[in-house]
Amino acid sequence: MNCLAKVALCPVTVLTAVLALGVTANAGSVSPTPADVDSIKLATDIFKQLVEINTTDSVGSTTVAAEAMAKRLRHAGFPAKDVVVLGPDPRKGNMVARLRGTGAHKPVLLIGHLDVVEAKRSDWTTDPFQFIEKDGYYYGRGTQDMKDGDAIMMATLIRMKQESFKPDRDIILALTADEEGGAFNGVDWLVRKHRDLVDAEFVLNHDGASVLVENGKLLAFEVDAAEKVYADYQLSCLNRGGHSSMPTTDNAIYHLADALGRLEHYTFPFELNVVTRAQLAGLAQTYPADKAALVKAVLKEPPDQEAIDKLSTDDSILNSTMRTTCVATRLAAGHANNALPQTATANVNCRIFPGHSREEIRTELARIVSDPKVTVSYVRTDGSISPTAPEEQQPAPVALSEDMIKPLREVAARFWPGTPVMPDMLIGASDSRYTNAVGMPSYGVAGIAIDVNDIRAHGKDERLPVQSFDTGVQFYYRFLKTLTSGK
Secondary structure, three states, X not given: OOOOOOOOOOHHHHHHHHXXXXXXXXXXXXXXXXXXXXXXXXXXXXXXXXXXXXXXXOOOOHHHHHHHHHHHHHHOOOOHHXXXXXXXXXXXXXXXXXXXXXXXXXXXEEEEEOOOOOOOHHHOOOOOOOOEEEOOEEEXXXXXXXXXXXXXXXXXXXHHHHOOOOOOOOEEEEEEOOOOOOOOOHHHHHHHHOHHHHOOOEEEEOOOOEEEEEOOEEEEEEEEEEEOXXXXXXXXXXXXXXXXXXXXXXXXXXXXXXXXXXXXXXXXXXXXXXXXXXXXXXXHOOOOHHHHHHHHHHOOOOOOHHHHHHHHHHOHHHHHHOOOEEEEEEEEEOOOOOEEOOEEEEEEEEEEOOOOOHXXXXXXXXXXXXXXXXXXXXXXXXXXXXXXXXXXXXXOOOOOOHHHHHHHHHHHHHHOOOOOEEEEEEOOOOOHHHHHHOOOOEEEOOOEEEEHHHOOOOOOOOEEEHHHHHHHHHHHHHHHHHHOOOO
16 A cells, blocks of 8 residues: 555654564574675765765866766666756756656655765865775765765666666656755755656655664664754844944944853753654663663653753753754854954854744744844845745654555664664754655655764764665665565
């Protein structure tokens, strides 16, 4: 039965899923077959190629990467009509490819972004745009976010094509631009301008890790079933300035610094929804007894405030899971060393808990700042400044349908036996927000194991364990094949 596009999320649905998926019976590990070895080699070669193509917004080009991937697919036997590169800007190309199936069911869309966050060579130990294997890790910008996933999805489709596999539905792969920023988000553009190319019953987004590890211990296989809302705000203070020899407390920088200090010490209210409640219930099964007790206390009605405070202080990921968070990320002020500043601005980045609009949070930031000389504005996706923010709210979280979760549970149990599979809320943001918004339920599924203490996405010396990548290649092929085999 295929009802992914129609199911509605309710507390019973998700909590039942968590309990049913719980701890799977041990099934042993998966030994790579000769075909797996070939696929891993191909995926690694693609991975290297992608990392070494600069796809940053400032000077890079996703078009170059998209064309390189299209060339590989055509060489593997995909018809030219089923592999296209298109986009609204010469540097912001997107690749869309289709593996034809029987048509028994509507297509599944796989999405992954080609662009990466900026990286300065001077900040890194290695060259961020050189793919380097060292000490059991692959280093390079995009190794965690998310050229690993792009390479895995590419290798999976090529392997299926070479095996003449006929899925029960078309499998569409979209590798896109500007998920990390920029004015030409590829998924948004495709669903608005070329819906026929990407229309699907549901979406699998490889942007993430899935396999949660802490200090070498497997905790859970997480499926992104909801996500926070991304928003940037500008705090600004204007002043007439003057000569620096005549300082005054009415200084734009001082006003801004005080405002940021109030934001630093403010904590947004604790919240749970059906996804995060199920997520915490699942994590409580995997944590040490003392931490599990705190999580269970948070899940009580009413929740235990001391437990909330303890978890919020000790675990930044859980803190972000339980509330909206806002943090200053950029500062600019002044126009000369010997002049009082006429302008001081800060960018504040917020990850908004579902159920709140961007305008609601803008208003809340203004209340927190509590200074008439500091203006809180909204930063649009194109970088322009607006006095107000959008009022619309994120669509309701989507359900974990049995059609998708059953094959996932089966395959995950082979690779990570005894590890619970559970829904989670992505504390960042992904391109799933665009596909969910147009009625295509979207799930974050990757199968990459990353230790929570070594998350380097967007940061210095980004890296990925070689073993995690190799296992991810094997897992994703089996999962996607099981999902689309019509059994």
